[in-house]
Amino acid sequence: MRIAFHTPLNLFDDGGVSGDRRMARQLVAALETLGHVVEPVRAGRGYLPSADPACLDQHRADAARLSDQLLADYRSGIPRPDLWFTYHNYYRAPDLLGPGIATALGIPYVTAEASDSERRAFDEWSAQTEIVRHSLAAGDVHFYFTDRDRQGLEPWRRPGTALLELPPFITFGDEPPRHRNHSGPPRLITIAMMREGTKQNSYLTLARILARIADADWRLSIVGDGRQRAVIEAAFAGLPQGRIDWLGLIPRERALDELARHDIFVWPGVREAYGLVYLEAQAVGLPVVAFDSGGVSATVVPGETALLAPEGDETAFAGHLVAMLQDKARRERMGAAARRFVLDERTNARAAARLAEGLDLACRHRRDKREAAGSAAS
Known part of the structure; x- marks a missing residue:
């Protein structure tokens, strides 16, 4: 037709x-x-x-x-x-x-x-x-x-x-890279534009959640840029020095490679329509921690590829994140399930x-x- x-x-x-x-x-x-x-x-x-x-x-x-x-x-x-x-x-x-x-x-x-x-x-x-x-x-x-x-x-x-x-x-030109093991503390990553509204709200929420677990061993990479970058950077400024890597806006191919260098994809997703980035992160073998908000649950298998906290419950979100940080075997198991889910079912x-x-x-x-x-x- x-x-x-x-x-x-x-x-x-x-x-x-x-x-x-x-x-x-x-x-x-x-x-x-x-x-x-x-x-x-x-x-x-x-x-x-x-x-x-x-x-x-x-x-x-x-x-x-x-x-x-x-x-x-x-x-x-x-x-x-x-x-x-x-x-x-x-x-x-x-x-x-x-x-x-x-x-x-x-x-x-x-x-x-x-x-x-x-x-x-x-x-x-x-x-x-x-x-x-x-x-x-x-x-x-x-x-x-x-x-x-x-x-x-x-x-x-x-x-x-x-x-x-x-x-x-989600579609890929080539098979996405696989998660790669590394030395050092678990690496978190998030990818989102820095604009007003829901994206900014999720960034500010993430900063508050990470402040709750500042004593845990983690590093966070942030991929994204936009009009609200200064406001968002200020929200993360109170976290321990050296914990945040600001990567800016990068091409999709490099973003996939960055995802593979990390261990957990973390993005609150407050009122997110659904978010293709959740599928990208799972495709490279990362488990997800997010809120059960908007259409996020349509992009994951709750309990198998992702831990979803009730929308707005920052204490529960922090608890899920700590549980994932402390259990490498669980991360790897959920990450493998996440890759199978996306590459087999969401094609x-x-x-x-x-x-x-x-x-x-x-x-x-x-x-x-x-x-x-x-x-x-x-």
Whole structure:
């Protein structure tokens, strides 16, 4: 099939560094392994920085013009898509194109990682949330990555609209390196951008947790950079001197190699959507210590590849970390299980098989809807 692939939040091939761009690229690669032709929808960035009605009106006007242009192009003979696929449709980046164009062309409409927010339906974001809900009602198949997202999508599970689990997955060009033993104290590592919001909150939380176990024997490497680096560095300044190595922003290949030089991946993940970095760390053979927050549990096997503390329980988190620091055999056992889990179960091939199932179902749903509409018209 020819698939129109729309990413309202960010153009996935614009060179930016973010988890949503990376997952979008992985989805495209998985779809292409199935033999589909994937054509990115060249729309402007649809992120809404505020709930200002004027901002939404401008985005709507831009989308209406682009929609008219795309439909005119398809009518003029430019190859039209057989299916519309939107990735990451939510209240700050609602899909203003897909439902209307899919209806006009009579083609299936599919989403991945769409989400709904009951809270946002009754605050200043209500208009944007209503757009998201319109697209959810129009869908033939919605792929969800986490159980949290599934819960939000449940009201739209109905005849003709399916919800299918697509667990977070990760692709590697070459087999990732294996964890390497070393001398000296256990090495912790974390990887995250240093920006406002959830990332900064997790960094500040990690600094407080490590202060609780300052007497334990460990070193921490931090990979990442961003606008809030000075604030984050200040949060770690009270820890014993020489414990923290600031590695900055490094290429993915080098990041994988750094992971392999360490023993435990530690990242609180406060309200994390899911976090591909958890899969990367496990792929090289590191156990994970994190909060059971957001979609983190969708990326690990709790108790087997990771120790998850209740969200916000910094005492429990510190206890898990100390237990891991003191038990090398446990670290190695969990690390080996983590590598098997990611390389066997969270692969491009597994994702492609699930996508194939969903696209086939979406085509059947759309065909049934067209036939039902034709019968009603008759």
